[in-house]
Every structure is written in C-alpha cells, then in structure tokens.
Amino acid sequence: MPLYSMLREFWLFGLKQAYACMFGGFLLAVMIVTKYWYPLEFLHRYDFIFLAAVGFQVFLLLFRFETLREALVIVVFHLVATVMELFKTADAIGSWVYPEAYLFGIGNVPLFTGFMYSAVGSYLARIWRILEFRYSGYPDNRPAIVLVILIYLNFFTHHFIPDLRWLLLGWTAVLFWRTQIYFRVDSAYRRMPLLLGWLLVALFIWLAENIATFVNIWVYPSQSATWSMVPLAKLSSWYLLMLLSFVLVSLVHGLRSATADSLRAGDAALN
Template identity: 55%
Template structure:
C-alpha cells in the first residue's frame, strides 16, 4: 500500500502536490478549532435536554480534555500552551466586558462560569491561538520585512484597548486598520506546503479572519452564543464583523510571535528563502 501511495504521489504534478499538502497541513493546524467546532455542532444536535450536566459545562470539560490531550501527545509545546492560556485569559476578559455591554449573550445555564460568561468561551479564543502556533510550525513560516517587535506589540495593545474604549469614546478602528497597513503592508510571509510560496501577510490575516467568520456563523447557528439580532430567528453574522476578526487576528499573531520569533528571509522570492542574519 505504501508503495502504491508513493507512486501515486510521484505521479502528481507539483501544483496538485502543493494543494494536497496545503490542505492536509491546514486541517492538522486546525485540530483544536475543528474539534471545538465539532463539539458545538454535536451538542447542538444530540445533547440531551434532560442531561444532569449543562451543555456549556460539557463543552468546558471537553475543551479541557482537548487541551490536555494536545500536551500529552506532544502535538503542542509547553511554550505554545502558555501563550494559548494567555489567549484564554485575554478572551475571557473581553467576553466579560462585551456581554455586560450587550454585544452578545450566552443564553444557556452553566456552573463553570464567570458572571454571565461560561468558561468554555475562552477556549474559542485559545483555538485561534492554537491554530496560528501550529500553522507557524507546520508551514515553517518566514518573513520578509517583518516590523520590529515594539511596533507590533504597540499595535496589538492599541487594538485590544479599543475593543473596550470604543463603547465610551471615539472608535479608532479605521485608524487601526491604517496602522496595520503601515506596519505590515510591506511584509511578505513565506510558507512551505510541498514547495515554498509567498503571500502578503495582510492578505493571509484577512483570509484567516474570513475562515473564523464562517466558523462563528456555525457557532451562533448552534446557539452557543447569540448577537442581539439573532434572538428568535437566527441570521448570519454581519460581514462587518470581519473587521473585528481581522484586528483580533493581529493581536493573536503578535502573541504567538512572542514564542515563535519571526524568522527573516533575505530576499523577496521563494527561491531565495534563506534565513537572514
């Protein structure tokens, strides 16, 4: 069987090998998020209404089990787990504020919760961090013209603060979009599927934000959380939410970069993808 698969692989054109390898690596990088999404859908479809354990509490325990399994089977490093814990803390803090402000609600009961926020919700942010950390390793990400750390950290902090302050003062979102373009507009990310390819980093962040937006639509469809316009009758999450996810992606990317130091390349072509000094 191995010989047959090897011959079949050798007979594929390079483009097909790239597409297949990219898809497999993406699926593997999405392991945490994919399992969390599967839990949301499965509990929506099959969780007994009279179960002694609340659905949200089952999701929380399931998320803990997934995180533990990733560490036990060495699918995630301890340093990555520490960053992902930061995602959980940062996400939960935002959830506490946003639910209090009425941005969205968690309509079901739970024992494992802080105020109105069930603790499984923080793992949804952790899933994003896990994806970025795993994809960074699997695709061997390298960068050309990556901005200095002080600039990326300052931008990430400003974005996070604005998620809170825009409820009380001017929303700086447009300025933050412009700042992200200034910081990352010249940055190219090199990633290796079967061969090495390049992509503008901003485009990569937008594509991941789009993927998360699709996942969020599935999450709200299962009733795991709801926006004000989704009560009674479910409606798709507004496209404007993509902007929020794009900004959150920058925070996520910067957090992961504190563990996976951005490796620089010395030229702007895949054939010249050599580590810089």
C-alpha cells in the first residue's frame, strides 16, 4: 500500500474513532473542566454532570448523530451499571466511593455514573455501524451469553467466594481465539483478532479511568489519602466488561458473517 494511502486510512480511522467516542469524550471533558472551573454554587458538580449527560444525549438523538437503536443500548447499559454500582458502593462493600455531594442519586450512587458505562456501549454500537463490522469464527451465541452472565455475576460474587475472573478470561480465550473482526475504514476491509480488539479498547478505558479518578469523580480505597494510578491489573476487569458490553451490543445489532461474498458485496456497495 502506498504511504499516502496508509496515512489517509490512519487519519480516517482516527476521525471515525473520535466520532464513535463522541458521548464518552464529552462526558470526560465535562469531568475535567468542572474539576478546575465550576462556578455554579446552586448546583452540585455531580448533578451538573448528570444534567449535561442527559442534555448531550438528547442533542445526539435530535440531530441524528445517534440512532434510536444506539440509544436503547445506552438505556440497557445504564440499568445494568446502576445495579452494579449500588452493590459496589454499598457501605458493607466499599469498592469505591463518590466523595462529592449530589441530589440526583440513589443511595451512594450519583445518577451520572450509569452514563460512564453506557458511554462504552454507545461507542461500541456506533463504531459497529461506522466501520461495518463483520466476523469470522464467531462462536454460537448461547455459550457467549452464558459466559457474560457469569462475568456479570462474578462482579458481585467475588466478594463472598473465590474470584473466578481468571477462569472466565480463560474461557473467553478458548471461545473466541478463532474469531476475527473485519472492519472497513476506507475502501477495503481490514481484520484483527477480536481478542486483541477488546484488549485495545480496555486499555483506553483504563486510561480514561485514571483521568476520572484524578479529577475526583470516584475514589478507590488506595487513593483515599492521595491519588495514585489505578493498578494495571484493573485491565482484567475492563476486559471482562468489554466482553459483556460487546455481547449485549451484538444482541441489538446482530452479527454479520465475513464471508468472501459479503466482503465483496460491501466493497461493491461502496463503489
């Protein structure tokens, strides 16, 4: 491939990723700005973040940056995440805390937190459409659904019984080791192992988590005295969350096989 074509495709890939991350990028930007400049004395910072997230979501829908199907993904993620947040922040568990005051919340959980998880679902749903994902070697949906149910349950049960995350990661590797994801940035389809794709996205989530904890959105017990980077081992949790998110989005979007005919048909449609 000529150097110009490579640079063009790399540039387009970055632009499309940024477009897909629109909701998550907006949310992170609001968190950073309000940490260093927040003049509204009549409204708690956390409540402002919640209202800003709702407003931006409405904006995306009204101006058709987001489809109703993608909005449905956000609602599902918000519900699933809020249940987990209520458990994780319970006084008896205390996995992390939200140190600032708020009115819009349930128990120890401010309502904007669900949007942090749904930002992941929003990204996946949008990039799925933009890059026209197709797959080869994808396993049957039934074991994949059982796996993500166990992953979700393990986020709760590991506080009472041994943590099964490494077994679940091993099962993930066995189930998806043959799976390739095909995506089109410009004029031709590219591919990569799906397991690698999940790892790359999980790494970016981990980086965003470090920024969010630095600007006091939530605090882990190890950060209560002074901020420190989130341990790299946390990647395992984000990796499992990526798998959970991916399967949920796949149930909404459906899976398209990357057969030779389908890839040629996609190229023909573009031309």
